[in-house]
Amino acid sequence: MNRIRKICVFGSGTMGNGIAHVAAQHNVLTTLIDIDIKQLDTAKKNILNNLDRQLKKDIISSNEKENTINRINFSTDIRECISADMIIEAIPEKFEMKAKLFKDLSAFCSNKTILASNTSSISITKLANYVNEKENLIGMHFMNPVPVMKLVEVINTKFTSKQTTQKVVELSKSMNKFPVECKDSPGFVSNRILMPMINEAIQCFQNEVAKVDAIDQIMKLGMSHPMGPLQLADFIGLDVCLDIMNVLYEGFNDKKYKPCSLLIEMVNDGLLGKKTGQGFYKY
Numbered sequence: 001m002n003r004i005r006k007i008c009v010f011g012s013g014t015m016g017n018g019i020a021h022v023a024a025q026h027n028v029l030t031t032l033i034d035i036d037i038k039q040l041d042t043a044k045k046n047i048l049n050n051l052d053r054q055l056k057k058d059i060i061s062s063n064e065k066e067n068t069i070n071r072i073n074f075s076t077d078i079r080e081c082i083s084a085d086m087i088i089e090a091i092p093e094k095f096e097m098k099a100k101l102f103k104d105l106s107a108f109c110s111n112k113t114i115l116a117s118n119t120s121s122i123s124i125t126k127l128a129n130y131v132n133e134k135e136n137l138i139g140m141h142f143m144n145p146v147p148v149m150k151l152v153e154v155i156n157t158k159f160t161s162k163q164t165t166q167k168v169v170e171l172s173k174s175m176n177k178f179p180v181e182c183k184d185s186p187g188f189v190s191n192r193i194l195m196p197m198i199n200e201a202i203q204c205f206q207n208e209v210a211k212v213d214a215i216d217q218i219m220k221l222g223m224s225h226p227m228g229p230l231q232l233a234d235f236i237g238l239d240v241c242l243d244i245m246n247v248l249y250e251g252f253n254d255k256k257y258k259p260c261s262l263l264i265e266m267v268n269d270g271l272l273g274k275k276t277g278q279g280f281y282k283y
């Protein structure tokens, strides 16, 4: 079976630039595509900063830094994906946006191109309605920050072929990650467990059970979590957290997944966490 040599990552935000960085660092020729040219510039700066951090910590040499950045092509042109062995979609967590992109990609790409979504919670099975080759579609869920976190949650639908899964597992391993497989279900495993916990932590704060810092300390010191749930929510982005809670709420049609009103309010007020400079903490 041919290994993946060339990938195209759609969306150069928090996740997309991390995925491009790690793929390129492990010898994969990578094109990073965004509709926003300014965001591509920011992505390049972020990747260079993260490479510098790795260089300082002796994780990579200056040669590896140069080779990594040279393996990434930054572009706003969707047609650049035509020759890719695989596409990894990392655009916002909105079903309509992802469905449109997969429909467009399906028209452009060969019938052999693997189509992977980095969605946190959206049904891969529902997205399969928008592609021509359902057997090539899979979930490849990286964790934030991508250069640091080891897990890749690999999500198979009932249509995903064994060959597609095997190629994604091999690519993940070649990127020095640990792929773990699960079935397609709202929130998969990671966010079905994580997001209700974050939602509950926000509810505790809203009910004045404890202050932000106290809630995070309790979970860090008491449960050995490396980061408290409210700080983690800020890092993920409160908009992303709300989108995922909505997918769980609608997907299971169960009120136990109802997003708490403070989360909705903060998103409406533009308090999205680290990326806007203010969430539960100031940045």
Ligand SMILES: NC(=O)c1ccc[n+]([C@@H]2O[C@H](COP(=O)([O-])OP(=O)(O)OC[C@H]3O[C@@H](n4cnc5c(N)ncnc54)[C@H](O)[C@@H]3O)[C@@H](O)[C@H]2O)c1
Residues within 6 Å of the ligand: 010, 011, 012, 013, 014, 015, 016, 033, 034, 035, 036, 039, 089, 090, 091, 092, 093, 094, 097, 101, 118, 119, 120, 121, 141, 142, 143, 144, 235, 236, 237, 240
């Ligand atoms: N943020 C996290 O911690 C995290 C973790 C795991 C998975 N995810 C998932 O990864 C995906 C991306 O999340 P993010 O936090 O990186 O989002 P983000 O908002 O930081 O970045 C999304 C980028 O996609 C670009 N974009 C929009 N439409 C596009 C298109 N049609 N083609 C190319 N680019 C397009 C935007 O300009 C933006 O730069 C989401 O599905 C999210 O649920 C996020």
